[in-house]
Amino acid sequence: MTLERFHRIGTPASWGEAERAQWRAGKMRRRSYADDVLEAIARLHAHWDAQAYGELDYAPDFYPLVALHSADWDHTRPIALVTGGVHGYETSGVHGALQFAAAHGSTYEGRINLLVVPCVSPWGYEHVQRWNPVAVDPNRSFGEHSKALESIALMRLLAPLRDRVLVHVDLHETTDTDESEFRPALAARDGKPFEPGAFPTASTWWTTARTRSRRSSRR
């Protein structure tokens, strides 16, 4: 089998605005953030308070960003943070966070505040993409000078809370399309040759506690 050395978009140089727009134009909306995420959040009112923490205006697409707080939030307690959909195409992270919220809304009552952000990157969720619409990876954008609005919104949400976050579980997934689509696109975007690799299909969660960061996976 002959593997294409470069992605079908661009030349052996990193992408500019035109290539990013060309990439975005080829992505179709394939599922609904409003139906799958916002409606699920609306059903969780018994044990959770929903908080809007920003908006993404990617005309014609518009996304309110919503986080869930434990209904018995107590400012004297530490916080456990669960995030899903930092990579919007990793479906199990989004639905895993929502299922956790549905099943465990009362499990930790009186002990710890839970903060669940089920879908950090809604455009990526709807279009089944790792990147946001300007071909930026939100998970590589949690820092100063971030170019991902999704990451900036989450950092602003967490800024006043970060000293009280005891543990953070960040839900990810390795998909078949990492090797067929997203890694070739990454190499093209950055003007690098694509080197084939091997990735198992698995769900992954990163646990970051005060003292360590640990990766766990399940096939």
Ligand SMILES: [Zn+2]
């Ligand atoms: Zn991921």
